[in-house]
Amino acid sequence: MANKIIPVIMSGGSGTRLWPLSIPTAPKQFHALATPNTMIQETALRLVGNDYLAPVAICGTGHCNLVNEQLAAINKTPRLVILEPFGRNTAAVAAMAALSGREIDPEALVLLVPADHVITKPDAFHAAVVTASETARTRIVTFGIKAAHPETGFGYIERGEPLSDGIFAIKKFWEKPNLETAQRYVQGGQHDWNAGIFLFSPQVMLEELSLYAPEVLAACKDAYDKAGRDGAIIHLDEEAFGQVPSISIDYAVMENTSRSAVVPCDIGWADVGGFAELWRLGEKDAHANHVTGEAILIDAENCLVHNSGPVVSIIGLSDIMVISTPSGILVAPIARAQDVKLAAEAAKQRKGR
Structure with a gap:
C-alpha cells in the first residue's frame, strides 16, 4: 500500500448495555471481553505494519490515563491523545480526526475506527483497507459488513453503482429495520451492516464537513486551535467545544455527500453491544x-x-x-x-x- 495511514481510535462509548462490567469511569473498551487484551488494545494491535503510523486516540478527559496506560502496555504509544471535555457525537470526532490528521501528515489517509469492536479476521480487514485506499483519496469510504443474518440491531448501507472492483457508491443509509425488512435486505444482497469505520483524506473530510456541517467544523476547529497542549495530550477548549452541535457523522455528512463509497467485507466483525x-x-x-x-x-x-x-x-x-x-x-x-x-x-x- 503506497498510502500512509493514521489510525484514529474513537474511544468515547459508554457501554451501558454491559453494566456493571462497563461503568462510566471504565467503559467496555477498557476491558478484556472477547480476547485476552482489552478492546482498545485489540483495536490498536490490528493496525500494525509499515503502512500505519502511530495512532491517535480521541476520548473523554476522564479516560486519558486509561488510554495511555493500556496502549503503552502493548508498545503502541499514541502520537496524540485528544481529550473531549464531554461527548458531542461522531461528527465532532470525525472533524477532530481530520484536523489532527492534517497536522500530522496532510498526505496520509485517516482510518477512523471505534475502540469497542471485535474483528476476528484482521488480515481481511487490512485487505479491505488496501482495496479502499486509492478511492479514499477523493471519497469518504466506509466499510460495510456483509450481512450474515437478518439483524434488526444494526443500521444498513445500500450499495449503489460499482466504482471499481469491490467498491460501490452508496445509494442510501437505512435505520435499524424490523425483522421482515432485514430479511429482505439479506436476501437482496445489496445491503450491508453499517459498522461506523471510515477511511478518508483529511482534506476531503474537512471539505465535506464545510459543505454539510459547517457549524460542527467551525466549532471543532475553534476548540482544536484553542486547545491546551501537554506533550502528546490535547485538551480541547471546553467553551469552544460546547458550541459543537451533537450529531453523528452519518447524519451530518454521509447521508448528504456525493463523495462517499462503501467496501463490503467479511472481517469477522462484532460490536459486542451487549x-x-x-x-x-x-x-x-x-x-x-x-x-x-x-x-x-x-x-x-x-x-x-x-x-x-x-x-x-x-x-x-x-x-x-x-x-x-x-x-x-x-x-x-x-x-x-x-x-x-x-x-x-x-x-x-x-x-x-
Whole structure:
C-alpha cells in the first residue's frame, strides 16, 4: 500500500448495555471481553505494519490515563491523545480526526475506527483497507459488513453503482429495520451492516464537513486551535467545544455527500453491544456455558458468567447471565440482554441520590 495511514481510535462509548462490567469511569473498551487484551488494545494491535503510523486516540478527559496506560502496555504509544471535555457525537470526532490528521501528515489517509469492536479476521480487514485506499483519496469510504443474518440491531448501507472492483457508491443509509425488512435486505444482497469505520483524506473530510456541517467544523476547529497542549495530550477548549452541535457523522455528512463509497467485507466483525453478543463470541464448555472468573455450575447450560469477586454458583438454571463486579451484580435471562441499560440507568440515578 503506497498510502500512509493514521489510525484514529474513537474511544468515547459508554457501554451501558454491559453494566456493571462497563461503568462510566471504565467503559467496555477498557476491558478484556472477547480476547485476552482489552478492546482498545485489540483495536490498536490490528493496525500494525509499515503502512500505519502511530495512532491517535480521541476520548473523554476522564479516560486519558486509561488510554495511555493500556496502549503503552502493548508498545503502541499514541502520537496524540485528544481529550473531549464531554461527548458531542461522531461528527465532532470525525472533524477532530481530520484536523489532527492534517497536522500530522496532510498526505496520509485517516482510518477512523471505534475502540469497542471485535474483528476476528484482521488480515481481511487490512485487505479491505488496501482495496479502499486509492478511492479514499477523493471519497469518504466506509466499510460495510456483509450481512450474515437478518439483524434488526444494526443500521444498513445500500450499495449503489460499482466504482471499481469491490467498491460501490452508496445509494442510501437505512435505520435499524424490523425483522421482515432485514430479511429482505439479506436476501437482496445489496445491503450491508453499517459498522461506523471510515477511511478518508483529511482534506476531503474537512471539505465535506464545510459543505454539510459547517457549524460542527467551525466549532471543532475553534476548540482544536484553542486547545491546551501537554506533550502528546490535547485538551480541547471546553467553551469552544460546547458550541459543537451533537450529531453523528452519518447524519451530518454521509447521508448528504456525493463523495462517499462503501467496501463490503467479511472481517469477522462484532460490536459486542451487549451480553448476548459476549456469550455468542466467547469460548464455551461442553454445556455451552461461557465463564470468566471463579464459578461453580451444576446442571447449568447456555449461561454467561463474568465474575471478578467471590465464587459464583449456578444450580439447575439455563440461559441466564450472572455478572459480578465491585460496581454491582446483575442476574437476568440472556434474552433480556438489551434491557441491561435500564439497570445501568437505575444504578446511575441511585448513585446520584
